[in-house]
Amino acid sequence: MSLVLVAIVLAIGAGAVVAVSTRDAAAAPIGLAVALVGSALLADPLPSAPILGVRIVAALLAATLIRWAARGGPRQFSPLGWPSEALLATAGAVAGLGLAVGLASISVGVGAGPTDGPGPIGPGVGLPSLPTGEVLTSMALTVAAGTSLLVLGAAPMVHGRPGVRRAIGLVLVAQAVLLLRVGVAGPAVELEEIARAAFLVACAGTGAALAHATAVAHATATPHDGPA
């Protein structure tokens, strides 16, 4: 376990909670940026410098697009409030840790509880070893961060009103699936890293375009309201 990785997971969760729950339109993209950049850094060992650059550029570009869309639109925030969202994120992370431990136990063929030794999980892909008593491996933390983002992003993406909150939900869910993909099946090859970055930016661009169109429609419908 690395304390740095744990700190990164906490930063991801905190950023995502801010992104979905804040009433300040400017703070949401900052929280999102923290969550996305943290996700880019969540690996042990870190990927090569070019791949790390691709990840961080994609994360910042996604946050920039959301920031652009957040200007002028209606204010949107979590009806639950940040404490509830934080608890949800924690529950999601714990569930993710449980999932990771379960998968690790399957991989070593014991059936229950984490044990030593790596296990093959597919053609050309490997899961790192899981020493006895060790739960917080980097893969387990990746899965935990993924499930945490999934829980936070799913509701705004599916049930949220059109606007910047739905866009943030879409980006969080996309990042969650990308993290889960790495967490359960191992690191991605370089080409996949580029495709994943493009996918994240496409999600942010789509969400931002829709949020911007919603803001324009909202401004047309209520011409006397000032920007949020």
Place this chain on the structure above:
Amino acid sequence: MNLLLLASVAIGAGLATIFFSGTKPRAALAVGIAGSLAVLVVALAMPTEESLQIGGVGLVSTPLVRGMAVAWSAGLAVLGLLEVAIGGRPTVVGPALVGIAVATAALATKDPASSVAALAAGGVAGVVIPGLSGWLDGPESPSRLPTTSRGSLAVLGSGLIGLAAIGWAASPAGPLEGGAGEGLGDPGVRLASGLALLAMVVAVAFRSGLIPLHVWAARFMEGVSPLAIPAAFAWGSAAFVLVALDWSQVFLGPDAAGDVESALIIGLSLLSLVLGGLAAMVHDDIEHVLGYSILQDAGIALLAFASLEPEVAAAARNWLVASATVKTGLAAWAAVVRATYGGHRLEDLGGWARHSPVLGLSFAALLVAAIGLPGMALFDARASLISSAMPGVGAVVTILIAAMPAIYLGRIASAGLRPIGQAVAVGPSGRPKWSGGRAGGWSEGTRRDIVRAIPADLRANRAALMALGVLALAVMGLMTAVGGAGG
């Protein structure tokens, strides 16, 4: 290197077209059409077997990749010219070029996760841009934003589900632990394999807008220009289905489709086949007929997941490329009819074929291509897909399914043969007229006068030129339906 060049040209021209479509629409369209032609040239020059290594993954161009790139880019060049003739903000060529770039790269790459992520990222442009910029009923139409939002979520969601399925299949709980298709004697592995297959089928259903996930697709198709439909649905869905099918066949293997999985897949497919066909028969507007016919095509392709045998996968490749080419022609026909006569309901289009014989001829070619005849690649691919999924009754079902386009396209054809109605009579006939040339000095003027008269002549013959464009696409569709796509 041709593959890399093709993808680079397509994505560069596509992004330039998208970015400048709002401020400089004519220049953007010119870049888009030139880009389409450049992609066509590169695709024609591409060898059928070429491989390169990028980012740790091999990319191999195959006859399928080449065939798809040639058919899509050639069709897109004509669609771009039709977009020039019809007018309005360009929303078709840019997203389609991005779609060609990601589709060719995705079909060539040997890493399924990269392919799925790229297809979802590139494919969403085909929904968002026409949805936000090219809504025919005006930007204030109440269904515009919700439909575009649902459509975008469906395309991106299909990518997310696909990525999740690929990741889960390679996880310790997934079926790939012992290698592709191995260890299926174990009930747990068999169950995991079947679940992975079904998850990928769900992703395909989302992407293709199959019934019962079709509501956004139906609203989208009735809201945007018909020219935007092939990239969003026919070609975009075809590329996604091909990647999903390749992953299912190579990584899961044919044994993944057990009895339960096959029954579920066939049921989902029949739902789209039967209800999509019936919907196309009962609707009177040509956009709905086009949309539901594309949906029905996707339903037939889905049958390939019920068996995953190599020959069935080959039939699916032929079917998807040929049907997408035919539906590109049908979309062009629908757009030209709408632009020429203003109407889009059959009751307003009485005598359209009599009034414009070139459009009538084009539609006849498309009708033959869509139904197919025994011996044609499209007909044989459909028969193979249906027979493999439903042995015993396959021959009967094939005839029934082939009869459906005969009915719903036949209704349009019969409307064209009726006496010419009032709405059609006031539209341009589509017959060549050279009045602009004569007015500018065609017979007595200098060469410069004649050259100067060309734009006026082109405008005067707009309907005839559009009809010729549809004819070119119809011939292309017929050729692909006969020869297939090297599946």
